[in-house]
Amino acid sequence: MKTLKNISIVLLLALGLYSCDSLLDVDTKHALPQDQMENEAGARSLIIGVYDLMQEPTYAGRDLLSLPDVLGDNVKLNPGATRYTRQYQFTPYYNIDIWQAAYRQIVSLNEALYYLGKLDETASIKALKGEALFLRAYDYFYLASIYGRMPGHLVEGFDLCVPLITEPFFNNGGSISDQASVARNKVDEVWAQIVKDLNDSFEYLNGNDSGNFPNRASAIAAKALLSRVYLYMGKWNECVTASSYVLTNASVKIYSGDKYTSVFSSGSESIWQLKYDNTENLLSSSLHSVYGTRDDGYRDDEGYGNGKGTGDATLSVTDDFVALLDQEKDIRFGALRKVKFSGQKLWWTIKFNSWQSSELFGLDNVPLIRISEMILNRAEAYAHLNTMTSARTDINEFRGKRGIGDTDVPDSGLLDEILLQRRLELAFEGHRFFDRKRLGLDILRPEGLPTVPYSDYRVVAAIGTTELDVNKLLVQNPGY
Secondary structure (H helix, E strand, O other), X not given: OHHHHHHHHHHHHHXXXXXXXXXXXOOOOOOOOHHHOOOHHHHHHHHHHHHHHHOOOOOOOOHXXXXXXXXXXXXXXXXXXXXXXXXXOXXXXXXXXXXXXXXXXXXXXXXXXXXXXXXXXXXXXXHHHHHHHXXXXXXXXXXXXXXXXXXXXXXXOEOEOOOOOOOOOOOOOOOHHHHHOOOOOEHHHHHXXXXXXXXXXXXXXXXXXXXXXXXXXXXXXXXXXXXHHHHHHOOHHHHHHHHHHHHHHOOOOOOOOOOOOHHHHOOOOEEEEEOOOHHHOOHHHOHHHHOOOOOOOOOOOOOOEEOOOOOOOOEEEOHHHHHOOOOOOOHHHHHEEEEEEOOEEEEEEOOOOOOOOOOOOOOOOEEEEEHXXXXXXXXXXXXXXXXXXXXHHHHHHHHHHOOOOOOOOOHHHHHHHHHHHHHHHHOOOOOHHHHHHOOOOOEOOOOOOOOEOOOOHHHOOOOOHHHHHHOOOOOOOOOO
């Protein structure tokens, strides 16, 4: 066990992370001593530690949801904003940076899977294997989407993605730094591994995931993430199959009431979410803080509230986005708030409005996969397959649940209508930039900022200089 521990720490360093006295030094209250790791409790502690790491604001607790809109056209910076300014301007080297955080998690997950592989496959062991594979797939999905080109949409043939590390490292003698250097795999290889992990995850979790839903990985969450992955890969038939499974078998259904914010206040559509308790509250680093301040309930004669109080208020919703909503019929309009802030009249989203407590600013669960995405995934896949009757049935069903009735666009415009509804429904939840990128489309920008062509090198994030300096096998993305 000593060699595994030592090489794993070296691998952390080689990937540009940090030194620690123990491999389990991952800032988690669930960590156990090293000599207790090769058992179910030890593997569980590593996996629970990864959930804790995912809650960080620089990962799925905030930035993976907010930055894809900053890089897109749904939001603009508020007056005086200091966070995200370089991403908003598409400054070179400033895209989304999760390299260190994601590989830190992957190292822990690989170790957990190593220990679990030595144990008898009871129901609980299968469930833990399924969770670890799901979380690893989620990490690689975002690594691949951020640091590589999308499947089927390479630029000038450059097809390097990210290094695939699926097993713990052992020191077999020789240069440890050479062993810990890992080259980038190709785009198709990484996406194939994501699919494999999710299929394996589903098999392990199916029937063994009691109590996981929706705060931990479950079989239905694995199938839902697979639906998204197939959509990004352009595997339309497979996307239809995965989406249909979720829509048929999920215990949650698409919201059909008239108070849209209840989707987020109660998590009524969540297939997988990050659960926060009082001690984990992100406070001023929360999504609520990014999108506004505490609402004191005041409204003037025009319906504008105060833009004052707790919260950084970094981002506003663009007027162009607001204009896309039918303010009389579309229930999603109820997730917007008019405010006066720094002398300007602005729109803020209240999807992330500290719903868990009116007294504790920032305390909110973070939805990562919702059931509404599944019908939008399937509708889009049907449209790409030119199965327009099914695509129209799906999008009309969805539109009806949002209060706006059937669409009358011809089949030639149906894909655009589906993408529009996807934009409106999943706004501020981490989809807009990726929905353009996965289709090889130019990146639209707000407020007169220039459109960024898909072929522009800045659409793909740079690999950090620390990683390049330590891992000699890494190749930087073109343009940097």
